[in-house]
Every structure is written in structure tokens, then in C-alpha cells.
Amino acid sequence: MKICVLVKSVPEAGVTKRINPSTGRLERGGETRDNPFDTHAIEAAMQLKEGGELQVDEIVAVTMGPEAAAKALRKAVSLGADRSIHLSDEALAGSDVNGTGYALARVLATESPDLVLLGQQSDDGECYTIGAVVADHLQMPSLTQVIKIDVEGGALRCERQAEYGYDTVSIPLPAVISVGDAINEPRYPSLKAIMGAKKKPLETKSAADAGIEADRVGYDHARAHCAEFAEPPAKAAGQIIEDEDTSETVEKIVAWLDERKLLA
Amino acid sequence: MSGILVYALHYEGAFNKNSLGAVSEGARLASELGTECHAIVVGEGVSDELAASLGAYGASKVYRVEGPEGLAQPVVDAMEAAIAAGGHGYALFGGGLLGFEIGAGLAARLDAGVCMEVTNVRVEGGKLVAERPILQDSQISSVHYRSDVGVIIGRLNAFEIKQTGGTATVEDLSVEFKAHSLQAKMLQRGEQRGADVNIEDADILVAGGRGLGNAESFQLLEDLAGALGGAVAATRAVVDAGWYSYSAQIGQTGKTVAPKLYLAAGISGAIQHKVGMQGSENIVAINKDANAPIFEFSDLGVVGKLEQIVPKLTEAVKARKGA
Numbered sequence: 006m007k008i009c010v011l012v013k014s015v016p017e018a019g020v021t022k023r024i025n026p027s028t029g030r031l032e033r034g035g036e037t038r039d040n041p042f043d044t045h046a047i048e049a050a051m052q053l054k055e056g057g058e059l060q061v062d063e064i065v066a067v068t069m070g071p072e073a074a075a076k077a078l079r080k081a082v083s084l085g086a087d088r089s090i091h092l093s094d095e096a097l098a099g100s101d102v103n104g105t106g107y108a109l110a111r112v113l114a115t116e117s118p119d120l121v122l123l124g125q126q127s128d129d130g131e132c133y134t135i136g137a138v139v140a141d142h143l144q145m146p147s148l149t150q151v152i153k154i155d156v157e158g159g160a161l162r163c164e165r166q167a168e169y170g171y172d173t174v175s176i177p178l179p180a181v182i183s184v185g186d187a188i189n190e191p192r193y194p195s196l197k198a199i200m201g202a203k204k205k206p207l208e209t210k211s212a213a214d215a216g217i218e219a220d221r222v223g224y225d226h227a228r229a230h231c232a233e234f235a236e237p238p239a240k241a242a243g244q245i246i247e248d249e250d251t252s253e254t255v256e257k258i259v260a261w262l263d264e265r266k267l268l269a
Numbered sequence: 270m271s272g273i274l275v276y277a278l279h280y281e282g283a284f285n286k287n288s289l290g291a292v293s294e295g296a297r298l299a300s301e302l303g304t305e306c307h308a309i310v311v312g313e314g315v316s317d318e319l320a321a322s323l324g325a326y327g328a329s330k331v332y333r334v335e336g337p338e339g340l341a342q343p344v345v346d347a348m349e350a351a352i353a354a355g356g357h358g359y360a361l362f363g364g365g366l367l368g369f370e371i372g373a374g375l376a377a378r379l380d381a382g383v384c385m386e387v388t389n390v391r392v393e394g395g396k397l398v399a400e401r402p403i404l405q406d407s408q409i410s411s412v413h414y415r416s417d418v419g420v421i422i423g424r425l426n427a428f429e430i431k432q433t434g435g436t437a438t439v440e441d442l443s444v445e446f447k448a449h450s451l452q453a454k455m456l457q458r459g460e461q462r463g464a465d466v467n468i469e470d471a472d473i474l475v476a477g478g479r480g481l482g483n484a485e486s487f488q489l490l491e492d493l494a495g496a497l498g499g500a501v502a503a504t505r506a507v508v509d510a511g512w513y514s515y516s517a518q519i520g521q522t523g524k525t526v527a528p529k530l531y532l533a534a535g536i537s538g539a540i541q542h543k544v545g546m547q548g549s550e551n552i553v554a555i556n557k558d559a560n561a562p563i564f565e566f567s568d569l570g571v572v573g574k575l576e577q578i579v580p581k582l583t584e585a586v587k588a589r590k591g592a
């Protein structure tokens with residue numbers, strides 16, 4: 006069977022993300038890194054493969070984004086993916102959740118995966134919904150925020166926390182599953198794997214290659230259009246104490262609490 | 270009529286508070302738009318009484334669909350059918366988790382615009398505009414819909430519950446579920462992991478996050494909470510890791526609290542945590558990373574290592590109180 010893992014490049018944690026006021030788009034310039042949540046999805050794929058209960062023949066990393074996004078694919082491959090697919094097209098730039106999920110589903114459809122794994126959320130977009138969009142297009146059962154996967158009778162027994170506590174859900178394959186960061190401790194790539202990553206096949210596809218209808222993607226066709234941006238009401242900045250001498254720090258905290266009558 | 274359809278999540282015979290808030294919000298917006306607010310309930314044997322109770326929050330009609338509970342995909346089919354029947358222009362969800370999955374699936378199904386984490390909705394030129402905080406809440410963007418249906422998914426506690434005292438008719442809607450929607454099977458729902466603790470009634474909460482490093486370190490917080498006369502709370506990260514009880518979790522899929530004092534140790538301040546505690550009167554945070562997001566909304570921020578600060582703080586509080 007084949008597992009496809011969705012990965013994404015996001016701005017480096019230290020890079021200030023900002024909205025370009027004239028285009029209304031998130032400027033993702035500067036240094037990028039692999040979305041930290043994606044490494045959990047790749048690790049989950051690797052554990053399913055190594056666990057041996059499912060016969061996993063191939064793990065394929067898939068991303069959509071500009072040229073620089075290929076970095077996320079190399080990382081995925083160094084962590085164990087066998088090959089990767091880069092969906093890259095000017096026409097896709099500025100797609101909203103709906104458009105992005107649709108485009109990813111089209112590329113995935115060309116691969117007919119038995120399982121699609123992705124991270125619970127991306128570090129920059131904070132949407133945690135791409136999995137559900139992709140699943141509806143692919144007409145596959147799906148669950149998000151999964152923190153435990155066990156193979157049981159060819160289906161996946163998944164656990165996740167929802168509104169009322171932990172749910173355990175059985176999902177037959179093919180399926181789309183987004184995983185939470187509690188699911189595993191991702192491995193580090195070996196130096197050899199990092200060096201070897203460049204040699205593994207990377208296929209670049211255009212929107213047309215994937216059969217993506219042009220009027221469903223890109224900024225101009227976003228069904229949800231971000232227009233004005235405003236500053237939230239300013240909140241008075243809090244007081245900050247740098248802990249140099251802990252006895253002194255603690256004295257300051259106690260005084261602060263005392264002033265607010267919290268130690269009565 | 271481009272009315273508003275609100276998904277109402279229920280469990281063990283009661284509606285979710287965020288769903289009631291969403292129905293109230295839907296009713297407010299519908300009256301401003303001059304249209305109606307309808308609700309939809311999916312479940313096994315939902316009573317007339319339960320379904321009709323949404324009328325009190327402003328729904329004029331409640332679609333009742335017989336179907337599996339606790340899973341998103343059957344609800345996508347149900348809402349697609351309701352919208353086909355009622356011609357609604359908007360689908361609205363309260364904060365939580367299921368609404369995110371349903372809303373996103375529905376957006377895919379209807380090729381509709383979707384906006385999540387919405388904190389406010391306004392009417393502009395006869396249309397709804399959703400406001401969503403972005404970039405760690407440093408900006409608020411306005412989202413306009415360019416599709417027949419607009420999907421609006423609220424942030425936890427964004428919509429206020431309001432009883433209007435109205436009544437609703439209950440309409441049974443039979444839905445032909447898609448094959449893939451019925452494949453996932455709920456084996457166990459709502460399992461409570463860890464001891465049952467009460468954090469909602471405490472005036473003082475000492476909350477711990479992944480920065481504690483392990484389950485044992487929670488003892489440091491138990492000691493501090495004991496000295497302060499409060500209870501211990503947690504983030505999802507530590508609950509998922511099995512370090513602390515689910516019943517003590519604050520946030521999007523946990524409890525909402527507003528104590529007099531909320532003191533965080535080793536918590537980054539993710540939005541999904543913040544939404545459950547931002548109503549606290551006094552917020553104190555101890556974190557070793559000066560750039561941690563939690564300092565953006567703390568009244569007192571302490572940059573340092575919790576294992577050094579917390580034990581000494583416990584002693585100092587005890588000394589002050591004993592004095």
C-alpha cells in the first residue's frame with residue numbers, strides 16, 4: 006500500500022510574519038523550515054511501515070507551494086519518504102483553505118493513496134482543517150487531531166481528544182488522518198539520509214498536470230476573501246521580571262500578588 | 270431566503286454551550302439580515318423536547334436528522350441536504366473541534382468560502398463579514414464570502430448565549446449518507462482520562478504545561494496551589510502525554526475558566542489554550558523563553574526556569590501567609 010504525507014514549508018519561528026496591506030496576503034518571506042507538525046505525520050507513516058502490520062510499499066511526500074517549498078520535501082525524504090511530489094504553479098498562489106484543499110486532493114487523486122497523513126495544523130495558517138477538506142474531495146473517511154494509531158484488522162484504531170474527552174474511532178482504509186504532536190517523538194534524520202535525500206525522485210507538477218480547474222484556485226478565486234486588517238484593541242503591556250536572583254524574583258512576585266489581594 | 274443554518278452539537282441529552290452561543294449569534298444576525306435562523310441536530314433518537322429547546326435561543330426551525338453521533342462526515346451530508354432544502358446562505362458553528370471538521374468538509378462539498386477562529390460577525394451591505402484574529406492575535410482580518418454559501422466557524426466562547434424565549438418547529442429531514450461518511454465507527458466517546466478534578470470553581474489556578482518536563486514535576490505546582498489555596502490546571506500537551514487529568518485541561522477542547530488568579534508555569538500560550546483562560550482577572554506566567562506568546566497577554570511575566578522559581582515561590586507564599 007501507499008501512504009502520502011502532506012508537508013509544508015512555513016516561516017522560521019523567529020521570522021516576523023506580516024500581512025502585506027496592499028495585497029492582503031501573508032508575506033512568507035525570509036527563512037523557511039518544515040512545519041514542525043508535519044514531522045509527526047512522517048514519523049507516523051514510518052512507524053506504520055516499520056510496524057509491519059500493514060504492508061507499506063511506499064511513502065510519498067506531497068507539498069504545494071513556491072520553489073522554496075521543495076525544502077520541506079527534502080526534509081521529508083531524509084526522514085524516510087521514498088519520493089516526493091511538488092505541486093507548484095503561479096496560479097495556485099494565494100489560494101484559501103478551500104482552494105488549497107481542493108488542489109492537494111487533485112494531486113493526491115493522481116496517486117490513489119491508501120492513506121493520507123498530515124500534521125494537525127500548520128505553524129503559520131493556524132487552520133487545522135485541510136485534512137477535512139481533502140477527505141471530502143477524495144470521498145474518504147477522515148479524522149483530525151489523532152494522537153494514537155493502532156492497526157486492527159486492516160483498519161486504523163485512532164484516538165483523539167474532542168469536546169467531551171477522548172474518542173476512539175475505527176477508520177477503514179483508504180482514509181485521511183491528521184495527527185497531533187503527542188502521537189510520537191519524531192526521529193532525527195541521519196547525515197547519510199540528508200545526503201541521500203537529493204537522489205530520491207522529486208516530481209514537479211503544474212496545476213494542469215494535476216487536473217486542477219483554474220477557476221477554483223489562487224488568490225482571485227478564493228471563496229473566502231481577506232480584505233481589511235485591523236489592530237485589535239490594545240491591551241496594557243504586562244510587567245516583565247527577568248529572573249536573575251531568584252530570591253529577589255520571588256519577592257517581587259509575592260509583592261505583586263499581595264498588591265492585588267491575592268494572598269488573603 | 271438566504272437564511273443561516275447553525276450546527277448544534279449535543280452530548281448526553283444537552284447542547285454544547287458553544288453551540289447555544291452560535292444559535293444565539295445566528296438569530297441576532299438573521300434578524301439584522303431580515304431572514305431566519307435554523308438549527309440542525311444529528312443524532313440517535315433526539316427527542317422533540319431537546320430539538321425544540323433551541324427555539325429559546327432564537328432558532329425558528331430545527332432540522333432533526335437521524336444519524337451517528339460524534340463524527341463530522343455524516344453531519345456534512347446532513348447540512349448539505351438541509352441547505353439544498355432551505356437555501357441557506359450561511360452555515361455557522363460554535364467553537365470546539367467537531368465544528369471545524371464539519372465546516373471544512375461542508376466548504377469542500379459546496380465549494381464554499383470558509384473562515385475559522387471567528388471572533389465577531391458583522392452585517393455589511395446585506396451580507397455577513399467574518400472577523401478573524403490572525404498572527405497570534407496581533408491583527409484582525411475581515412473575511413468576505415464570494416460563494417453561494419459562507420461557512421463561519423467561531424472561536425471558543427466567541428458567541429454569547431442569549432435566551433430570546435422563542436419557539437421552534439422541529440422538522441425531520443431524511444438524509445442519504447455518502448458511503449465514505451458512514452465508514453468511521455465510534456468505538457468509545459468522551460473517555461475521561463485521569464482523576465476527576467474541579468478547576469471551574471477555583472478562585473486561583475496554577476496551570477502547568479510541557480515545560481514541566483514530566484508528570485512528577487506537577488508536584489511543584491500542587492505545592493504552590495496548596496500554598497495559594499487553589500487548584501492545578503493543565504494544557505492539552507500534558508494531558509495528551511498522560512502527565513495530568515483531562516478534567517483539569519483548559520482550552521478549546523477542555524474547560525473555560527476565569528479565576529481571580531491564573532498562574533502558568535511552562536506554558537507557551539497557544540491560542541487554543543488562551544481561549545479557555547483569557548477571561549482570568551490576573552494572569553501571571555513563568556516561562557524560560559522571553560519570546561513565548563503567553564507574555565503577550567500576561568499581566569505579570571517572569572522570564573526564568575520554573576524549577577528554580579516555583580519551589581521558592583511556594584515557600585515565600587507560605588511565609589507571607591503565615592505572617
Ligand SMILES: Cc1cc2nc3c(=O)[nH]c(=O)nc-3n(C[C@H](O)[C@H](O)[C@H](O)COP(=O)(O)OP(=O)(O)OC[C@H]3O[C@@H](n4cnc5c(N)ncnc54)[C@H](O)[C@@H]3O)c2cc1C
Pocket residue numbers: 125126133150366477478479480481503504505506507518519520521522523524534535536537538539540541542555556557558561573574575576
Ligand atoms: C483543534 C485543537 C484544539 C486544541 N485544544 C487545546 C486545549 O483545549 N487546551 C490546550 O492547552 N491546548 C490545546 N491545543 C494545543 C495547543 O495548540 C498547544 O499545542 C498546547 O496548548 C501547548 O501546550 P504547552 O504550552 O504545555 O506546550 P508548549 O507549547 O510545548 O510550551 C511549553 C513552554 O514551556 C516553556 N518551558 C520549557 N522548559 C521550561 C522551564 N524549565 N521553565 C520555564 N518554562 C519552560 C517553553 O519555553 C514553552 O514556551 C489544541 C490544538 C488544536 C489544533
